[in-house]
Amino acid sequence: MITRDLSAFVDAARGCAADFGSATARxxxxxxxxxxxxxxxxxxxxxxxxxxxxxxxxxxxxQHRGLHRALSACLPTVCFAxxxxxxxxxxxxNVFATAPGRCLVAxxxxxxxxxxxxxxxxxxFFTDVLGYALHDLSVQPHPCELTGSMVIDRARGLGFCGLSERCDEAGARLMHDAFGLRATLVFDLAPGEYHTNVVLAVLAGRAALVCADGFADPAVVEAIAGLYAPHALRLSAGARAAYAGNAIALGDGLVWMSVGAGHALGEESRQALRAxxxxxxxxxxxxxxxAGGSLRCCVGEIF
Structure with a gap:
């Protein structure tokens, strides 16, 4: 199911068990x-x-070399030139993403x-070394910038796709099908926002960071926050601007973001993450x- 209907999506999402796949990348x-x-x-x-x-x-x-070293202590991490x-x-x-056995190209x-x-x-690397099937979206006309535009709850197979110049409705449907998701919510980002993963992060399928001012419709914010309550953290405009929404969970118990983003989190948000x-x-x-992105944008996930 792919829809703009909040009620239909929430009803479907609440019925999805956390058995779609690994909540975090391998x-x-x-x-x-x-x-x-x-x-x-x-x-x-x-x-x-x-x-x-x-x-x-x-x-x-x-700094990028430091990121590589840090992530490598958490999970296998390769770096291309x-x-x-x-x-x-x-x-x-934004350009390459994976689902089990598949490599998507944006x-x-x-x-x-x-x-x-x-x-x-x-x-x-994906086709010849890992043996993944290639799902090439790059040759069709609709922009669809993968996990920049589409934030995914990998545990439940849910997509949250914000539309902007970087992803249109046809592109959203192409990604929904390519990732093989159970349900995807399509919505408009606020004017001036380019990627969903700057204003929303779903953390290992059990928590969310939500920057309300990044969404055109407050009702979408409420629907997403309701799905991840009581672990939906609402971030301020200042935290959004510092890229606190551009975070990723790697492993079940660790959330990664930049130092600047971490400083922008209030103590209440830090406590909520611990909870x-x-x-x-x-x-x-x-x-x-x-360059207009932060830690999440740097990290391609291999599932």
Whole structure:
């Protein structure tokens, strides 16, 4: 089922047991920020991006290496080389995603990012090394930027797809089918928001971080928060701007976000995470955040 009908979605979601699959990834992949620079195409619809003079390529490389080291202590994590012709490639979760036995390739909105979808090394890693079937959405016309636009509850097979210039309704349906989800809720993001995973995180299927000002319709916020109550954490506009919503659970008991995002969480939110059974791990990523994304955007999940 894929729908905009909140009542129908909530009824279906409440009937979905947490038996769809593993709640968190078994491994992760990254793409190094080689050639890290301002991408003018992406800046057209990503208000979080800094101006070109604010980019520090050396600091971004060092911080990304620190992220790789930190994640590798938690789960197997591979890192592909970057390419100066692809300055946004540090955010691979928008371009490549997995479901068990399948690799999905996105249709990206901007040409600078469409080049990433053609990378033979990443495609070959999934098809030739892991033996995954390729589900290539990059050759059709509808933008559908995978787990940037679609936040997924992997435990229950639920999708939360926010529409923007980066994903239209046809793209949402293509992703729903490609991921094989049980039910997907489609909704509009607030004006100026580009990806759902900046304003919503579902943590191991049992908690959610929700930035209410990132949604066009407050009723959608209430519906999602109700599904994950009592472990739905509502984040302030300041926490959203610091990328606290751009978080990910890796393993059943640890939530990862940037140092800046962690500082923006209030003590009440930290206590709420602990009540949901999560510790908090943070990595310094301020240089990478100049490009308009944070830790979640850097992490591709392997299921």
């Amino acid at each position: 491994a992760a992949f990254l793409v190094a920020p080689d050639g890290f620079a301002h991408a003018a195409d992406s800046a057209r619809d990503n208000r979080y991006m800094a101006d070109a003079g604010s980019y520090d390529a050396n600091r971004a490389l060092a 970057g390419d100066p012709a692809m300055p946004d490639a540090v955010f691979p979760n 249709r990206m909105r901007h040409p600078v990012r469409q080049r990433e979808a053609g990378r033979a090394d990443i495609r070959g 949901a059974g999560f510790g908090l791990a943070t990595v310094e990523l301020d240089a990478i955040e100049a």
